[in-house]
Amino acid sequence: MDLLLIRHGQSIANAKGLLISTDKDGLTELGKAQSVSLAATLERFAFRPARIHCSPWARARQTAELLFGTSQPITFDARLAETNPGIYGSWLEADFNLAYPDFNTNIRNRYEGGESHLDMAERVQAWVECEVRPEVQSTGLIVAVAHGGPISVVLQHLLGVPIETHYPSFTVPNASFTYLKWRADMNRYCLERAGHV
Numbered sequence: 392m393d394l395l396l397i398r399h400g401q402s403i404a405n406a407k408g409l410l411i412s413t414d415k416d417g418l419t420e421l422g423k424a425q426s427v428s429l430a431a432t433l434e435r436f437a438f439r440p441a442r443i444h445c446s447p448w449a450r451a452r453q454t455a456e457l458l459f460g461t462s463q464p465i466t467f468d469a470r471l472a473e474t475n476p477g478i479y480g481s482w483l484e485a486d487f488n489l490a491y492p493d494f495n496t497n498i499r500n501r502y503e504g505g506e507s508h509l510d511m512a513e514r515v516q517a518w519v520e521c522e523v524r525p526e527v528q529s530t531g532l533i534v535a536v537a538h539g540g541p542i543s544v545v546l547q548h549l550l551g552v553p554i555e556t557h558y559p560s561f562t563v564p565n566a567s568f569t570y571l572k573w574r575a576d577m578n579r580y581c582l583e584r585a586g587h588v
Contacts, residue, residue, distance in 0.1 A: 392526040394571040394580065395438055396545055397458070397536045400425035401565045402450040410484040411476040414448040422450070425566035426457035428588040433458065433568065436584070441531030444522060446471040446538060454566075455536040465536075470518035473538035477505025498558045508540065512554045515544040523549075527573050539563055546571075549580045563587075 400422030404412030418426065440463060445455040447467040455465050479487055479502050487494070494500050501507040523533060535545070543559035546552070549571060552560045563569060567587035571580040 392441065392523070392529050392531045392533045393573055394523060394545075394549075395433075395440070395532055395534045396542045396563075396569040396571070397429070397454070397534065398539055398542055398563045398565060398567045399446075399450040399454040399536065400429070400457075404450075405565060408483050408485060410479050410482045410487045411473055413476075413480045414472065417449045418453045422565065423453070423457060425588050426454045429454075429566045429568065430458045432586065432588060436570075438532060438534075438568075438570070440534040441529075442466070443534045443536070444468050444471060444518075445536040446473070446541070448472050448538070451536050451538060458536070459534075468518060468522075470514040471535060471537040471541050472511075473540050474508050474511040475502065475505035477502040479503070479505070498555055508558055509555065511540055512544045512558065515541045516548050516554075519545055519548055528575070542569065546582070550582065 401419050402416045402422055403419055404416040406419050443455065443459055443463055443465045445451050445465050445467050447469055498509045499507050526533065539562060540559065542563050543561040544554065546561045547554055564587045568585065570584040572583040574581050
């Protein structure tokens, strides 16, 4: 199966410049409009999901529901959630970076009361190995609606970019898609198309 990665539309935390925020953070009106526009873009490219997976966090859930409605079941999977920032969920990203300027130099650094980016990367990689790799010889399209961090992890994992020394290697904007095609002749995924509204 091919793989389509979708980042949620603009969230309230994105608009405010918060650090990651929480699982309750929902879409702004712009984020909802972006999701509706993205649905039209996916239709134009004739992306037809065989299976839809989604982070259970509110902003991803709302995006998936605006993209796909109730036409197909959506599997909500906590392995696709963003890094849990613990007690820093309500902090401005700029304030956190000033207070902890070396935090992002080591992917193993853990947010107090939360997890590290490596913790997140390992659960996302487990999702890939469980839900994507076993299906590579099947026809169809797996869709994952998630967040910037997990999407970078999936791309790095499938394209062979080391996580621990180069995270994040991919940054994707809100309401964007990244399409990976399984190339049986090469026995690997290739990034074929990416875009956003």
